[in-house]
Amino acid sequence: MGFFEGLDGRVVGAPSILAADLARLAEEVERAERGGAELVHFDVMDNHFVPNLTMGPMVAASLVRATELPVDVHLMVSNPDDIIPAFLEAGVSSISVHVEAATHLHRTLTAIRSGGAEAGVALNPATSPEEIQWALPYLDFILVMSVNPGFGGQSFIPEMIEKVRRLKEMTDLPIEVDGGITTETAPLMAEAGAQVLIAGSTVFKGDPTEEMRKVIEAGRRTAGTE
Numbered sequence: 001m002g003f004f005e006g007l008d009g010r011v012v013g014a015p016s017i018l019a020a021d022l023a024r025l026a027e028e029v030e031r032a033e034r035g036g037a038e039l040v041h042f043d044v045m046d047n048h049f050v051p052n053l054t055m056g057p058m059v060a061a062s063l064v065r066a067t068e069l070p071v072d073v074h075l076m077v078s079n080p081d082d083i084i085p086a087f088l089e090a091g092v093s094s095i096s097v098h099v100e101a102a103t104h105l106h107r108t109l110t111a112i113r114s115g116g117a118e119a120g121v122a123l124n125p126a127t128s129p130e131e132i133q134w135a136l137p138y139l140d141f142i143l144v145m146s147v148n149p150g151f152g153g154q155s156f157i158p159e160m161i162e163k164v165r166r167l168k169e170m171t172d173l174p175i176e177v178d179g180g181i182t183t184e185t186a187p188l189m190a191e192a193g194a195q196v197l198i199a200g201s202t203v204f205k206g207d208p209t210e211e212m213r214k215v216i217e218a219g220r221r222t223a224g225t226e
């Protein structure tokens with residue numbers, strides 16, 4: 001069963017490894033896992049759709065081999081179709097594409113699913129929920145960006161709480177929230193209906209085990225699942 005398919009109503013935490021010490025990736029992920037992380041968030045940037053440049057399918061393949069946790073790929077790239085087969089080959093468990101970057105979104109989502117991964121769509125802060133209404137049957141999850149994609153450590157955009165709420169009125173699909181998630185913002189997003197709390201700088205600024213645990217606990221307290 002896929003990770004998102006098996007979530008039910010649970011609120012879970014995922015470290016964004018963008019903020020980790022990348023020379024010690026497996027170790028960093030393991031530390032977050034000890035704090036209760038159930039998924040690893042893997043940011044792919046191409047210096048085109050976003051100004052930054054990060055990791056590709058080869059690093060993803062190494063990480064898949066190094067951890068038991070499912071690897072969730074967030075593609076912040078202009079031509080997602082070109083690179084999706086390599087990530088599927090790497091054995092990642094889910095892939096999200098930006099609706100703003102996809103030219104043929106239906107084809108892209110179908111390719112992800114038929115390659116054996118769960119398919120998600122990511123929305124920039126400026127993109128309205130209605131953009132993806134037609135695509136809901138082809139999705140396993142939705143990623144709501146709560147900062148402009150491209151960098152870790154940015155400030156949370158509070159209007160994204162309402163966006164999560166609106167999406168939950170449209171669909172029961174699980175929602176990931178990504179950007180500026182801390183012990184303060186996690187409860188607000190969980191209360192609005194977010195289930196996967198992705199956190200980068202908050203988790204890796206200190207002891208990832210402790211910090212991951214705190215984010216998950218903060219989200220669960222408000223979501224009433226603990």
Ligand code: DX5
Nearest residue numbers: 016149150152153180200201
């Ligand atoms: C931003 C990335 C995020 C990033 C979040 O474009 O998609 O996953 O790592 O970082 P923080 O948690 O530091 O905002």
Ligand code: ZN
Nearest residue numbers: 016043074178
């Ligand atoms: Zn991300």
